[in-house]
Amino acid sequence: MERNPMRRQLQTMRKSLFDQGHLDEQFVQLEELQDDANPNFVEEVVTLYYRDSARIILNIEQALERKPFDFNKLDAYMHQFKGSSSSIGAKKVKAESTVFREYCRSRNGEGCMRSFQQLKKEYATLRRKLEAYFQVARQAGPMETACRPK
Amino acid sequence: MNSSIGKAYVSTASSSAGWKAGDAAAAADQFPAGLRVLVVDDDPTCLMILEKMLRTCLYDVTKCNRAETALLMLRENKNGFDIVISDVHMPDMDGFKLLEHIGLEMDLPVIMMSADDGKHVVMKGVTHGACDYLIKPVRIEALKNIWQHVVRKRKNEWKDFEQSGSVEEGDRQLKQSDDADYSSSANEGSWKSSKRRKDDGDETDERDDTSTLKKPRVVWSVELHQQFVAAVNQLGIDNAVPKKILELMNVPGLTRENVASHLQKYRLYLRRLSGVSQHQSNLNNSLMSPQGATFGPLSSLNGLDLQTLAATGQLPAQSLATLQAVGLGRPTGKSGIPMPLVDQRNIFSFENPKLRIGEGQQQHVNNNKQMNLLQGIPTTMEPKQLAGLHHTMQSMGNMNMQVASHGSQNSQNNPLLMQIVQPQARGQMINDSSLSHAPRLLSPMGQPILANGIAANVSTKNGIQENIRAPSYNPVLQTSSMSNFPMNHTSELPGNSFPLGSTSGISSLTPKVAFQEDVNSDIKGSMGFMPGYDIFNDLNQHKPQNWELQNIGMTFDVSQHSNILQGNHNDSQSVLVQQGFSSSQVNGQNRSASVISKAMFSVGDGTGHVNAQNGNQHLNTLLVDGTVRVKSETVADATPTNLYPGDDLMSALLKQQDVIAPAEHEFHFDGYSLHNIPE
Numbered sequence: 001m002e003r004n005p006m007r008r009q010l011q012t013m014r015k016s017l018f019d020q021g022h023l024d025e026q027f028v029q030l031e032e033l034q035d036d037a038n039p040n041f042v043e044e045v046v047t048l049y050y051r052d053s054a055r056i057i058l059n060i061e062q063a064l065e066r067k068p069f070d071f072n073k074l075d076a077y078m079h080q081f082k083g084s085s086s087s088i089g090a091k092k093v094k095a096e097s098t099v100f101r102e103y104c105r106s107r108n109g110e111g112c113m114r115s116f117q118q119l120k121k122e123y124a125t126l127r128r129k130l131e132a133y134f135q136v137a138r139q140a141g142p143m144e145t146a147c148r149p150k
Numbered sequence: 151m152n153s154s155i156g157k158a159y160v161s162t163a164s165s166s167a168g169w170k171a172g173d174a175a176a177a178a179d180q181f182p183a184g185l186r187v188l189v190v191d192d193d194p195t196c197l198m199i200l201e202k203m204l205r206t207c208l209y210d211v212t213k214c215n216r217a218e219t220a221l222l223m224l225r226e227n228k229n230g231f232d233i234v235i236s237d238v239h240m241p242d243m244d245g246f247k248l249l250e251h252i253g254l255e256m257d258l259p260v261i262m263m264s265a266d267d268g269k270h271v272v273m274k275g276v277t278h279g280a281c282d283y284l285i286k287p288v289r290i291e292a293l294k295n296i297w298q299h300v301v302r303k304r305k306n307e308w309k310d311f312e313q314s315g316s317v318e319e320g321d322r323q324l325k326q327s328d329d330a331d332y333s334s335s336a337n338e339g340s341w342k343s344s345k346r347r348k349d350d351g352d353e354t355d356e357r358d359d360t361s362t363l364k365k366p367r368v369v370w371s372v373e374l375h376q377q378f379v380a381a382v383n384q385l386g387i388d389n390a391v392p393k394k395i396l397e398l399m400n401v402p403g404l405t406r407e408n409v410a411s412h413l414q415k416y417r418l419y420l421r422r423l424s425g426v427s428q429h430q431s432n433l434n435n436s437l438m439s440p441q442g443a444t445f446g447p448l449s450s451l452n453g454l455d456l457q458t459l460a461a462t463g464q465l466p467a468q469s470l471a472t473l474q475a476v477g478l479g480r481p482t483g484k485s486g487i488p489m490p491l492v493d494q495r496n497i498f499s500f501e502n503p504k505l506r507i508g509e510g511q512q513q514h515v516n517n518n519k520q521m522n523l524l525q526g527i528p529t530t531m532e533p534k535q536l537a538g539l540h541h542t543m544q545s546m547g548n549m550n551m552q553v554a555s556h557g558s559q560n561s562q563n564n565p566l567l568m569q570i571v572q573p574q575a576r577g578q579m580i581n582d583s584s585l586s587h588a589p590r591l592l593s594p595m596g597q598p599i600l601a602n603g604i605a606a607n608v609s610t611k612n613g614i615q616e617n618i619r620a621p622s623y624n625p626v627l628q629t630s631s632m633s634n635f636p637m638n639h640t641s642e643l644p645g646n647s648f649p650l651g652s653t654s655g656i657s658s659l660t661p662k663v664a665f666q667e668d669v670n671s672d673i674k675g676s677m678g679f680m681p682g683y684d685i686f687n688d689l690n691q692h693k694p695q696n697w698e699l700q701n702i703g704m705t706f707d708v709s710q711h712s713n714i715l716q717g718n719h720n721d722s723q724s725v726l727v728q729q730g731f732s733s734s735q736v737n738g739q740n741r742s743a744s745v746i747s748k749a750m751f752s753v754g755d756g757t758g759h760v761n762a763q764n765g766n767q768h769l770n771t772l773l774v775d776g777t778v779r780v781k782s783e784t785v786a787d788a789t790p791t792n793l794y795p796g797d798d799l800m801s802a803l804l805k806q807q808d809v810i811a812p813a814e815h816e817f818h819f820d821g822y823s824l825h826n827i828p829e
Contacts (some may be wrong), residue, residue, distance in 0.1 A: 029199075080239070
């Protein structure tokens with residue numbers, strides 16, 4: 001019974017993540033994949049995502065230090081990053097990736113840099129929130145069935 | 151359980167072994183659980199998620215983060231998987247290339263995935279033969295029904311076998327259960343449902359067409375022969391028994407007997423190819439085509455064994471005679487088509503020495519078949535033409551024979567020429583309309599080739615050997631006149647489904663290009679029927695940028711849009727080119743030249759950002775898409791000149807070719823060229 005308050009807290013956190021637009025439907029897909037055989041599946045995926053995407057972020061950063069910008073390369077990196085981010089349901093991060101790619105296409109270096117800064121912010125914010133979320137999740141124990149956010 | 155099911159399905163498909171009713175029933179009950187899926191994606195996050203989703207669907211999943219590894223796995227265990235899901239953008243190999251390899255070598259259904267939902271990328275998937283295209287992020291609902299692709303494929307294979315006279319009862323039973331499955335696999339509410347419906351619809355159409363076809367006498371069209379040659383190459387000349395060849399070719403309506411007799415002729419032909427190494431080991435003496443009578447006079451022709459070619463390729467006596475006439479400088483009564491075809495073969499021969507690469511590339515060629523053919527050539531061109539072209543190309547490509555083309559390929563190309571109307575198994579070519587025209591198509595193609603071929607003869611003698619294998623189909627050409635083809639850029643762009651169909655047509659073209667590139671020095675203007683893919687690729691690899699530029703420029707020249715792109719950035723150009731081609735694909739081959747150029751222009755205007763996709767990858771994508779394009783570029787590059795000086799006929803033919811070339815280029819595209827796309 002002591003789990004209830006934690007579960008409630010967990011649900012609240014979860015709802016907020018969706019309401020604030022940090023996560024989308026894809027995250028629910030991940031939650032649905034979680035089962036007794038893989039009770040921490042979502043956390044594992046998110047951890048893997050942050051580890052792998054850090055590499056891409058670094059690549060982009062390095063690419064943005066070389067002038068003139070190789071927009072094609074930047075676009076390619078961002079395409080990768082976007083794919084990854086969308087697969088875990090990182091909504092805001094994904095949206096910012098799209099903005100960045102648009103700037104790449106229009107060869108707008110300034111726009112790229114600005115967009116990238118924003119993207120890194122969203123990326124970091126989401127990570128923080130998810131880390132907190134998973135911490136509570138581990139303490140709260142098995143969750144109920146995921147319910148789709150409205 | 152899983153393994154047996156998979157095995158049952160796999161073995162049925164691949165070995166045409168009799169399918170027992172009991173097995174079918176048992177497998178059907180458990181299916182689709184246990185479906186053996188290979189998923190390839192360089193993104194570890196996606197890979198992990200996909201794996202979990204697939205396991206949730208009760209599939210037997212193997213994941214792989216590199217395309218090369220995936221191919222190795224597939225090759226090592228040809229019957230180990232039922233379906234492959236692959237990402238489009240991967241660092242070590244382009245997803246479309248992988249798709250082609252798989253289609254050719256293993257003939258497994260392949261589903262492409264990407265975060266890219268751009269129309270042209272999806273189109274590429276279609277033209278390369280992907281059985282489905284998923285947009286990331288992938289939902290589990292999308293994966294639940296992937297088994298339908300496996301069933302569908304098997305169904306088509308069974309049908310082929312059935313038509314070929316193999317065991318039918320088991321097939322029927324299985325088919326019935328399949329039908330039930332089909333109907334029950336109602337599309338989920340996802341966006342893909344409409345796509346699937348379309349796929350189903352297409353499949354149905356194909357099946358209907360196929361089943362209503364009679365089995366008239368088989369005509370070994372260029373395309374068909376190419377498929378045959380590819381199959382033989384794949385099996386290895388020693389292992390090439392009619393039954394296996396038949397399976398590999400996967401041509402509905404073709405019987406083992408057809409293949410056997412053709413094989414006999416082919417072996418003889420190989421042997422006559424001046425003692426060429428590999429394939430000739432099995433030459434028999436028994437070969438003799440109906441045209442045997444004509445062989446006599448030919449023997450001296452250009453050092454090429456036209457006779458052999460004729461014999462093996464079932465070249466009509468007329469063609470042979472024509473060739474002879476040409477070769478010997480005699481006036482030729484007939485117009486050339488038959489000749490051209492034969493020449494093509496010759497050309498291949500010559501080209502071989504140069505085309506060494508080509509050989510290696512055959513694979514590509516073959517692979518590209520699918521895409522090349524249709525890419526540029528939306529079947530409007532009369533699939534037949536395409537088929538013819540393709541066929542020719544194929545033969546060229548086959549020269550190298552390395553890659554044996556494969557079942558999938560075969561289905562694509564072939565049938566046009568065959569009297570049996572076979573909508574290509576993969577739906578690649580739109581056959582229906584084309585059949586009638588097929589001969590026509592061939593001829594036009596034939597001509598140019600012929601020219602080259604003859605010219606080539608002069609130079610190549612030595613080289614022929616390896617490559618010769620393929621060529622020869624000319625037989626198909628029997629009728630048409632050269633004029634039909636390419637010259638009519640604008641003509642028919644029938645609304646055939648080209649994308650899929652393109653393969654055959656395009657492939658033929660591609661090879662040409664490749665050759666040209668390769669032989670650059672020599673064959674400049676030649677039609678490039680040769681298996682251009684390989685060369686193409688190689689060329690691309692070596693100097694992708696330049697090459698493209700060149701090509702682009704050339705292409706335009708050819709299309710009479712001179713140097714539009716030349717000033718642009720390479721990437722842009724390539725992009726443009728690709729764009730141009732993409733659209734041309736839709737428009738049909740004939741128009742491609744103009745369409746492409748237009749497309750290019752418009753793209754160009756866009757400051758070279760044309761590339762809609764990822765920056766770096768776009769090049770890949772573009773190239774892939776543009777396989778057709780790239781090729782054309784290459785071809786274009788080769789200035790049509792009289793490669794064979796001193797041969798009037800050749801000059802004339804070459805000129806014609808030049809004209810045609812652009813069109814051809816457009817269509818075929820060597821998708822593989824982009825290896826060195828910047829990371």
